[in-house]
Amino acid sequence: MSEFTHIDAKGQARMVDVSEKEVTFREARAEGRVIMNPETLSMIINGGHKKGDVIATARIAGIMAAKRTSDLIPMCHPLMLSSVKVELTPNEADSCVDITAVCKLSGQTGVEMEALTAVSVAGLTLYDMCKAVDKGMTIDQVRLMEKKGGKSGHWSAE
Numbered sequence: 001m002s003e004f005t006h007i008d009a010k011g012q013a014r015m016v017d018v019s020e021k022e023v024t025f026r027e028a029r030a031e032g033r034v035i036m037n038p039e040t041l042s043m044i045i046n047g048g049h050k051k052g053d054v055i056a057t058a059r060i061a062g063i064m065a066a067k068r069t070s071d072l073i074p075m076c077h078p079l080m081l082s083s084v085k086v087e088l089t090p091n092e093a094d095s096c097v098d099i100t101a102v103c104k105l106s107g108q109t110g111v112e113m114e115a116l117t118a119v120s121v122a123g124l125t126l127y128d129m130c131k132a133v134d135k136g137m138t139i140d141q142v143r144l145m146e147k148k149g150g151k152s153g154h155w156s157a158e
Contacts, residue, residue, distance in 0.1 A: 013074070013075065014075070015075045015077070016075070016077075016109070018077060018108040018109045019108070021108040021109070021150075021151070022108070023106055023107055023108055024106065024107075024108075024149050024150055025104070025105075025106050025148070025149050026104070026105055026106070026107060026109075026110050026111050026147070026148065026149035026150055027102065027103070027104045027111065027146075027147065027148040027149060028102070028103050028110060028111040028112040028114065028115040028116075028144065028146065028147045028148075029100065029101070029102045029115060029144075029145045029146045029147075030100070030101050030112070030115035030116045030118070030119045030142065030143065030144050030145060031098065031099060031100045031101075031119060031141070031142070031143065031145050032098075032099050032119040032120065032123055032139060032140065032141050032142035032143070033091070033094070033096045033097060033098045033099060033123075033139075033140050033141055034096055034097045034099070034123045034126045034127060034137055034138070034139050034140070035094070035095060035096040035137060035138045035140055036095060036096060036097070036130065036134050036136075036137040037095065037134050037136070037137075038092075038095045039133075039134075040130055040133055040134040040137070041090055041092065041095055041096070041097070043130075043133065044090060044097065044126075044130070045090050045092075049129065049130070049133075051129050054126055054129045054130060055088045055090075055097070055126075057125060057129060058086075058088055058097075058099075058122040058123070058125040058126040058129070059086045059087070059088055059122065061121050061122055061124075061125035062084075062086035062099070062101055062118040062119065062121055062122030062125070063084045063086055063118065064121075065117045065118050065120070065121030065122070066081060066084045066086075066101065066103055066114040066115065066117055066118040067081060067084065067114075068117075069113050069114045069117045072117060073113055073117070076113050077108075077109050079105055079107055079109070079111065079114065080105060080107065081103055081104070081105050081111065081114060082104050082105045082106065083102070083103065083104040083105075084101070084102075084103050084104075084114070084118060085101065085102045086099070086100070086101045086118050086119075086122055087099070087100045087101075088122060088126070096140075097126060099119045099122050099123055099126075100119070100145075101114075101115045101116075101118035101119045101122070102115065103115045103118065109150070110147060110149070110150050111147075112144050112147055115144065116142065116143075116144060119142050120139070120142055123139040123142070124139065127139060143157065144157065145157045
């Protein structure tokens with residue numbers, strides 16, 4: 001296992017210097033889900049929610065969050081994202097909404113945190129819009145599924 005990159009020799013937090021790294025294509029895919037009562041999911045699917053289109057609002061929130069990741073996570077570099085895609089898929093079998101985010105760029109550092117932030121904020125937005133009817137929802141299984149590019153190359157979750 002390698003050392004933590006955001007801690008210097010004195011144990012202090014630091015932003016990693018990427019100025020000497022090559023610009024390469026990078027991509028990251030993250031996923032998560034919001035588990036809810038079947039009635040809540042039905043309301044989302046059928047468009048019966050009084051706050052409007054829950055899926056569209058959560059998708060926009062996820063995209064906006066990816067673009068603002070460096071404002072939320074202290075040691076993240078501000079990135080010029082070339083693509084952010086957030087998909088929310090109702091899953092009636094598991095009574096949840098599955099969330100996937102894919103972020104891409106050509107740059108000197110990866111986009112894993114942007115993809116994870118997009119999934120997290122999309123889930124939080126869905127929760128916020130539906131909490132009046134289902135306070136017991138859970139945001140679950142948020143994790144990185146795949147990353148491509150950079151020095152460490154391709155990685156995917158098992």
